[in-house]
Amino acid sequence: MALPRPLPGPLPGLLVLVVAAAAAAPPGPTEPRVYLSSWAVRVATGLRGAEGLARRHGLLCLGQPYYHFKHRGTRQKALSRHWGWNMRLRKEPKVLWFEQQTIKRRTKRSISVVPTDPWFHKQWYMNNDINPDLNILTAWSKGYTGLGVVLTILDDGIEKDHPDLSANYDPLASYDFNSNDPDPQPRYGAGDENWHGTRCAGEVAAAANNRFCGAGVAYNAKVGGVRMLDGPITDVVEAQALSLRPQHIHIYSASWGPEDDGKTVDRPGVLATEAFYRGATKGRGGLGSIFIWASGNGGINHDNCNCDGYANSIYTLSVGSVLAGGQRPWYSEGCSAILTTTYSGRTSGEEAQIVTTDLHHRCTNKHTGTSASAPLAAGMVALALEANPALTWRDLQHLVVRTSRPAHLQAEDWAPNGVGRWVSHYYGYGLLDAGLLVEMAKAWAGTRPLRRCSVKALRAPQTIGSQLTVSTNVSSCSGRTKRIRALEHVQVQLSLSYSRRGDLEIALTSPMGTTSTLVSARPYDTSQEGYKDWTFMSTHFWDENPDGTWTLQLENKGDAYNTGLLTSLTLVSLGAGGDSAGGLGQPGSGHPPSAACGGSSYAHQGSCLAYCPPHHYGHSQRAATNITRVCASCHPSCYTCQGASANNCTACPPSHTLDELSHSCSPPLASRAKEGLRPSLLPALIGGILSATLSVTHHVAFCIVTRSSYRPLRGVTPLPGSAWADPTPCPGSVWQQGHAHDLPPHPTSPRTPQGPEWCWGALAWHAAARERFPAGPGCVAGYPVPFPRRGGCGEEEEEEEEEM
Ligand SMILES: *[C@@H]1O[C@H](CO)[C@@H](O)[C@H](O)[C@H]1NC(C)=O
Ligand SMILES: *[C@@H]1O[C@H](CO)[C@@H](O)[C@H](O)[C@H]1NC(C)=O
Ligand SMILES: *[C@@H]1O[C@H](CO)[C@@H](O)[C@H](O)[C@H]1NC(C)=O
Ligand SMILES: [Ca+2]
Ligand SMILES: [Ca+2]
Ligand SMILES: [Ca+2]
Numbered sequence: 001m002a003l004p005r006p007l008p009g010p011l012p013g014l015l016v017l018v019v020a021a022a023a024a025a026p027p028g029p030t031e032p033r034v035y036l037s038s039w040a041v042r043v044a045t046g047l048r049g050a051e052g053l054a055r056r057h058g059l060l061c062l063g064q065p066y067y068h069f070k071h072r073g074t075r076q077k078a079l080s081r082h083w084g085w086n087m088r089l090r091k092e093p094k095v096l097w098f099e100q101q102t103i104k105r106r107t108k109r110s111i112s113v114v115p116t117d118p119w120f121h122k123q124w125y126m127n128n129d130i131n132p133d134l135n136i137l138t139a140w141s142k143g144y145t146g147l148g149v150v151l152t153i154l155d156d157g158i159e160k161d162h163p164d165l166s167a168n169y170d171p172l173a174s175y176d177f178n179s180n181d182p183d184p185q186p187r188y189g190a191g192d193e194n195w196h197g198t199r200c201a202g203e204v205a206a207a208a209n210n211r212f213c214g215a216g217v218a219y220n221a222k223v224g225g226v227r228m229l230d231g232p233i234t235d236v237v238e239a240q241a242l243s244l245r246p247q248h249i250h251i252y253s254a255s256w257g258p259e260d261d262g263k264t265v266d267r268p269g270v271l272a273t274e275a276f277y278r279g280a281t282k283g284r285g286g287l288g289s290i291f292i293w294a295s296g297n298g299g300i301n302h303d304n305c306n307c308d309g310y311a312n313s314i315y316t317l318s319v320g321s322v323l324a325g326g327q328r329p330w331y332s333e334g335c336s337a338i339l340t341t342t343y344s345g346r347t348s349g350e351e352a353q354i355v356t357t358d359l360h361h362r363c364t365n366k367h368t369g370t371s372a373s374a375p376l377a378a379g380m381v382a383l384a385l386e387a388n389p390a391l392t393w394r395d396l397q398h399l400v401v402r403t404s405r406p407a408h409l410q411a412e413d414w415a416p417n418g419v420g421r422w423v424s425h426y427y428g429y430g431l432l433d434a435g436l437l438v439e440m441a442k443a444w445a446g447t448r449p450l451r452r453c454s455v456k457a458l459r460a461p462q463t464i465g466s467q468l469t470v471s472t473n474v475s476s477c478s479g480r481t482k483r484i485r486a487l488e489h490v491q492v493q494l495s496l497s498y499s500r501r502g503d504l505e506i507a508l509t510s511p512m513g514t515t516s517t518l519v520s521a522r523p524y525d526t527s528q529e530g531y532k533d534w535t536f537m538s539t540h541f542w543d544e545n546p547d548g549t550w551t552l553q554l555e556n557k558g559d560a561y562n563t564g565l566l567t568s569l570t571l572v573s574l575g576a577g578g579d580s581a582g583g584l585g586q587p588g589s590g591h592p593p594s595a596a597c598g599g600s601s602y603a604h605q606g607s608c609l610a611y612c613p614p615h616h617y618g619h620s621q622r623a624a625t626n627i628t629r630v631c632a633s634c635h636p637s638c639y640t641c642q643g644a645s646a647n648n649c650t651a652c653p654p655s656h657t658l659d660e661l662s663h664s665c666s667p668p669l670a671s672r673a674k675e676g677l678r679p680s681l682l683p684a685l686i687g688g689i690l691s692a693t694l695s696v697t698h699h700v701a702f703c704i705v706t707r708s709s710y711r712p713l714r715g716v717t718p719l720p721g722s723a724w725a726d727p728t729p730c731p732g733s734v735w736q737q738g739h740a741h742d743l744p745p746h747p748t749s750p751r752t753p754q755g756p757e758w759c760w761g762a763l764a765w766h767a768a769a770r771e772r773f774p775a776g777p778g779c780v781a782g783y784p785v786p787f788p789r790r791g792g793c794g795e796e797e798e799e800e801e802e803e804m
Contacts, residue, residue, distance in 0.1 A: 163210075199358060201225055246289050288315075317381070340400045344369060380437055406424070406427070413425055428539060475547050500559070637656070
């Protein structure tokens with residue numbers, strides 16, 4: 001049998017030309033033009049006349065709107081104009097205008113960067129409507145759409161036959177642990193409450209250019225769903241979901257966790273903990289499964305995601321939320337474990353939220369909450385994995401740190417850490433930028449192996465009065481085989497008792513002077529249980545050098561009667577060893593970021609900064625026509641400087657003196673050393689190291705007994721008209737809750753529930769609160785809680801409830 005033969009000769013026509021152009025190596029801007037034997041011609045006559053004209057000149061006329069003339073005999077490509085044909089056409093009186101066609105520099109993929117989906121114009125967070133958006137269009141224009149990447153949504157199911165999901169649906173990335181069958185179709189109850197997983201899936205992988213709804217961030221990725229939240233949740237169910245086909249599924253996106261009520265302290269059980277660890281070490285062929293986690297919706301309850309062992313695991317990438325204008329949404333929950341942020345809504349209360357697929361084959365633009373943020377990040381990570389499939393779970397976190405930007409995100413606590421990166425407890429390193437992420441992912445050279453050093457920092461139990469400061473020198477981690485040069489996560493494992501857990505604020509300060517709040521006051525957490533072998537985590541010391549003295553500060557933010565005992569404390573440093581962390585831009589390595597910094601910003605460790613951090617100065621290098629700005633190293637004797645020499649210092653390290661004439665620093669004259677960056681502290685140094693150990697501590701028994709079997713979703717229904725600057729919490733949702741059992745009179749100081757004296761702990765009396773909600777306690781937290789204004793909580797409330 002004969003094989004089908006290729007068609008004889010070149011196919012005439014526009015189609016052939018376009019394909020040829022796309023297949024040709026795209027010439028650079030300075031490369032010579034390539035001329036094709038093809039002309040666009042405008043003639044004074046109609047089609048008939050054009051055809052006749054073409055025939056007369058031995059050309060083919062290929063149709064409208066501009067007549068396209070083509071000659072089969074002429075060589076198909078040339079580096080110069082075809083002089084003969086051009087002369088003939090010029091002399092032809094009926095030809096009004098013509099141009100010989102050249103190969104344009106167009107990559108095939110950029111032709112359809114902007115999807116044609118009817119709701120794409122409503123996808124304000126990725127369609128360039130706002131600035132900055134998530135910069136998805138840039139990632140798409142580089143050709144990354146999630147092809148080859150597999151994600152699953154751990155949730156209440158996925159409507160697999162949804163017209164915008166079915167094309168990307170992957171049954172191998174799906175399972176139903178609620179009914180123990182392979183079909184994760186959501187249960188359609190009377191209230192249709194199981195829409196959460198379907199909405200999250202559409203954000204990631206809704207099909208593009210299919211005339212339906214919008215487009216997912218990674219619209220060519222495969223997506224599945226794990227149905228697990230529509231039934232009793234156990235450690236076994238969670239562990240099974242987190243370890244579903246770890247060699248097939250690359251990314252697991254979860255938008256749920258322990259209750260966000262501001263009083264729960266809960267973490268994964270033994271099996272789920274093991275599942276995270278095995279996923280990170282063995283999943284994806286050893287590169288590590290990627291777990292993307294919503295930080296939590298407990299903002300209005302002053303919850304802190306460091307009390308959530310899922311969000312604060314080193315193996316999960318925790319994602320915070322921000323509104324289009326840079327405001328913090330009322331539900332957004334902060335903590336030092338958050339790494340990055342994506343959008344979750346345009347405003348706090350209106351209709352323009354996140355566009356995605358909805359139950360019953362519908363489309364919605366009402367998806368919001370930190371639930372909405374995590375899948376957007378999961379989609380962006382899918383784009384990065386397409387750009388570089390060899391990235392490990394740690395590489396990805398390094399990249400996310402480097403490609404998140406403070407941008408316009410509003411918070412009072414933005415501060416630069418020891419390597420000059422700005423970080424906030426509400427947003428981590430800021431708004432994630434997909435364009436930068438794929439660009440840097442492609443060039444990422446890898447990270448050195450993970451090292452872990454843990455130091456016990458307590459010799460004997462310490463009483464926690466109004467304030468307790470514990471310092472420890474971790475230089476014992478600097479042995480040759482243990483040395484960590486660039487930190488990643490830092491964990492604090494502790495046990496303590498306290499009369500009212502929520503009144504205790506705990507902060508950690510690094511040797512490089514960065515202070516990270518491990519847990520802020522939680523007014524609703526009245527527990528007397530304290531913390532039992534609890535692990536806090538902070539991402540704020542990323543890339544710092546851990547050597548030196550770390551300081552843990554515990555502070556009573558509540559009643560003076562509070563009392564407690566710190567019984568154990570271990571500091572765990574995790575990071576890359578060796579001379580540098582490998583990859584891009586470690587201190588002193590002088591690597592510029594892969595994308596040159598624009599404007600007047602300076603390249604520093606893979607970031608573009610408007611300034612250079614301590615120990616560096618802004619240096620402009622002129623190369624031919626380009627100016628590159630980098631942060632170059634100061635002389636080691638300087639703290640800040642204007643040049644590389646020892647005579648260029650502008651400030652000196654602590655206790656050194658600056659010579660104003662020679663601009664140099666000299667060693668201490670007298671011992672007037674300052675104690676760290678927080679001089680107001682009573683330095684109760686309980687120094688010394690008991691022992692340094694590399695053993696891995698496992699959490700046992702305690703959490704199995706106490707763990708909740710309820711995993712609230714992190715989707716929220718917006719309160720009407722409630723921006724962060726003006727949230728309108730309704731009495732039913734906040735004050736009654738606080739009234740019932742969260743604010744009992746303090747055992748040692750009875751109060752009447754009628755006046756300011758009734759408020760205690762981290763709460764303060766607020767006359768307006770009393771007036772507004774006579775049934776409520778009249779107390780609000782003592783830190784910025786915008787007070788609800790009149791209006792907004794009447795009839796609308798019911799309407800919102802129906803929407804839930
Ligand atoms: C920490 O300990 C090391 C050796 O044990 C010592 O050289 C170093 O000076 C100490 N650092 C501080 C800040 O005390
Ligand atoms: C100048 O910058 C462009 C990109 O912005 C780069 O392609 C070119 O190689 C640079 N030239 C020099 C001399 O560095
Ligand atoms: C740096 O120091 C050198 C002398 O060591 C001096 O010539 C130069 O002007 C200084 N640069 C700046 C910016 O101060
Ligand atoms: Ca099923
Ligand atoms: Ca679509
Ligand atoms: Ca929470």
